[in-house]
Amino acid sequence: MARLNLWRWGVLGLAGLYFLVPLAASVVFTVDVPGQGVTFDAYTRIFATEGFTSSLLLSLELAAATIAVVLLLTVPAVVALRLGSPRLRPVVEVVCSLPLVVPPIAFVAGIGTVLRWGPEHFSRTPLFQTFVAVQNPDFPFVLVLAYVVMALPFVYRALDAGLRAVDVRTLVEAARSCGANWPQALLRAVLPNLRGALLNASFLTLALVLGEFTVAQLLGFRPFAVWIVNVSGSQAQLSVAVSVLSLLVTWLLLLALAGVGGRTRPTSRG
């Protein structure tokens, strides 16, 4: 038994070392500048750096829009599947898992091709205005479309897991017997019971959008992750400092989620 414990603590210790050292080293890297000694300059400089606020705001707006769209699309569908159309379930399950098969880089290659159709084939039709509008640099809606697709597998699984714990049919029937109409039954009986799953899905989507780099960079937009890479060329300390901060924020969000969601774990992948 003692041998077993030694082995276990050895494994945990090594893992702790591997996972904590890069984080600690990143912090050291940002505060201990060669030739300057210890300074918190990198952190104070972040807010004054050009592009920080605008790119962060853009990322947050994109995240908010993505969460709204993905929940509006999936929640009614998942609840309806539970209530009445079990035969559609496999269809929706497959559709929601398909984005996992297409790597983001292949997905963005496809999006880029579609976007080029605009000027090539539709330049004289009203449809062209749509192509221009979704690529508005102030709020590139095309990114929201892409992020919703990428978030779909995780959101679907989070909601499905949440619904499994709730007897939706009985809940709705009880609400209907008490005189509620359909929207009331959904909003006031079903959704409150799904609070954990909804939060779970929202946080996963938020983390995904805040960290997303591939699609945004290749389509030529500049949300937060793209901005960090652009800054890194000239200011290494600063970009690492921003990375540390963004990790801390994500970590806190997911820990908060673990607290709110109770026993549900902050990931749907497991």
Next chain:
Amino acid sequence: MTATAVRVDTASAASPKRRRRSLGWVAVVPLLAFTALAFGLPALAMLNGAFTVDDPATGATAYTADNLTASLQGAYLTALLGSVKLSAVSAGLGALLGLPLAQAVVTSRFRALREAVLTASGVLANFGGVPLAFAFVATLGNAGVLTRHLGLTDKGWDLYSFWGLVIVYLYFLIPLMVLTITPALEGLRPQWREAAQNNGATPAQYWRHVALPVLLPSLLGGLVLLFGSAFAAYATAAAMVGSSIPLVTLQIADAISGNVLVGQENVALALSLDMVLVAGLVMAVYLPLQRRSARWLA
């Protein structure tokens, strides 16, 4: 999984409720329409582009397999193989290192430790991309803290290499493995071990004949999941090494942004199709395995 679906099916067939079923259709339609537009359209565009060439002189388009052939030759083939090799090595190591870690956590008596490790795994498994790359550049890069303090450059260390990338990828692959394998490890009933012991089996025999066969589908499933995750990764490598290491994702990005040659966009689409085929293969292996492990560990 299948069993419950069948049961629900027969239950609703016994008491048909037409109104509800029509409501179900209506609520599912927006989701399907959206995916058809936002996912189906790019996917079709990719498929179509992968098989066409535009003649720059006449503007005519012709269907051909040239792009696909080109995507499996020369530098593109090197990149594809490089990605497969990197993903295979890091997935193998990730599975190998994740299993003992998960086992150490599952058998621990401290609930708080378990919860902490699983929460941390959830965070770290999603911690790919740019911040991860910079954390490792700050740690083991040319001017990184460990590199400077331990003098690693003189010992031949280089983060911007194959093994450097493996070490970085393991940072999100090991937690992913822990998350994938933990339910399977928790499903190993203590009674099985006791029964094996009562029949005179040694721990090695228990693992060889009982635990590993039950774990095998989950282990293999985790392995292909890790492979797929590493295979699709782009942001980490792009932020860290630029394009000094041949990876298929970096090649596609270069071709899309026109860094290499004008008119290579369709080869990029063919490369994307290659990636989708590999990823599809991974999923085709993963899903049946997952179903199989669910049978034992339900």
